[in-house]
Amino acid sequence: MKVLRTVTNLQAHVEALKAAGHKVGLVPTMGALHDGHLSLVKAAVGNGDAVVASVFVNPTQFNNPNDLATYPRKEADDFRLLEAAGVDAVFAPSVEEVYPDGLRRATEEHVFDLGDVAEVMEGKFRPGHFQGVALIVSKLFRMVAPDRAYFGEKDFQQIAVIRRMAKTEGLDVEIVSCPICRAADGLALSSRNALLTEGQRAAAPEIYRTLARSVEHSQGHSVAATKDSVVEHLNARPFMRVEYFEIVDGYSLRAVEDWGDSDYIVGCITVYCGDVRLIDNITYRRPADA
Ligand code: PAF
Numbered sequence: 001m002k003v004l005r006t007v008t009n010l011q012a013h014v015e016a017l018k019a020a021g022h023k024v025g026l027v028p029t030m031g032a033l034h035d036g037h038l039s040l041v042k043a044a045v046g047n048g049d050a051v052v053a054s055v056f057v058n059p060t061q062f063n064n065p066n067d068l069a070t071y072p073r074k075e076a077d078d079f080r081l082l083e084a085a086g087v088d089a090v091f092a093p094s095v096e097e098v099y100p101d102g103l104r105r106a107t108e109e110h111v112f113d114l115g116d117v118a119e120v121m122e123g124k125f126r127p128g129h130f131q132g133v134a135l136i137v138s139k140l141f142r143m144v145a146p147d148r149a150y151f152g153e154k155d156f157q158q159i160a161v162i163r164r165m166a167k168t169e170g171l172d173v174e175i176v177s178c179p180i181c182r183a184a185d186g187l188a189l190s191s192r193n194a195l196l197t198e199g200q201r202a203a204a205p206e207i208y209r210t211l212a213r214s215v216e217h218s219q220g221h222s223v224a225a226t227k228d229s230v231v232e233h234l235n236a237r238p239f240m241r242v243e244y245f246e247i248v249d250g251y252s253l254r255a256v257e258d259w260g261d262s263d264y265i266v267g268c269i270t271v272y273c274g275d276v277r278l279i280d281n282i283t284y285r286r287p288a289d290a
Helices: 007-019 035-046 065-070 075-085 103-109 129-144 153-168 191-195 198-203 206-219 223-235
Strands: 002-004 024-029 050-055 089-091 148-152 174-178 240-249 265-273 276-285
Touching (some): 002 007, 007 024, 007 089, 024 129, 035 050, 035 174, 075 089, 089 129, 103 129, 148 153, 153 265, 153 276, 191 276, 206 223, 206 276, 223 240
Parallel strands (some): 002 089, 024 050, 024 148, 050 089
Antiparallel strands (some): 240 265, 265 276
8 A cells, every 4th residue: 555645646646546447436534543434445445446545634624723632643553454454545644735825825715615504513513614624625536536435424414515515616526425334332433432531432322322212203203302302311411412413304404394394314413422522313214315
């Protein structure tokens, strides 16, 4: 596996892959890899792509400086895992390589038209976050020009935002969304799980258990009652504070009021477990083609 630190070397490598007839699959990550990331690599390898992974903790998407400072970094482990998973090349640039004109200039230079999907939920609670995600992903799409790019459904809203960004920026990349990977106890895999104390880690699976139970609960209850029962239950658990729980149309991310409002309905949640911000989601209704 090649480790590439500069855009010039990345582009030369990708050009050679394409000249040799490969389709290129991009797996963007911020490192501290877990099985969820590796499932994206597996999906790309399974599609026959030559896989380029990126490992870059993107400062422009952190609205909280402490979150950026404490974000776990494990580059040597990450490279070992990526190589074993069959990645062809990893792009692991410095901040200066990605943002040569500085962070402020980069974020002010181009404001992305992300539409309504970026206004709600994460967009509301993490101002600027999706502009930063759009910025780095658009840069990666332009640098690599991949045929496909792979993202995990744990970040459900992020996928909607990236689809929108790719469309408005005219970037012709197939966005492949991959199912959430969970630990045996149901906790959605996340790099942030490493920041949980032992007690918090023991409590955190209640997030998924509550969401899973709410699917059954939804059968005999309204959307509002289902929402309330999830929030009340989790807020009563040790360490937990629900930041938001929204039940939304899976395409527009607009809140639904009635189960009949859409054939694709997803519940998206963010919970603080102690100081660690965890996100997850559950599907209530999904059409065959979603
Ligand atoms: O999902 C992530 O890890 C990040 O938001 C991404 C897509 C790699 C952009 O930095």
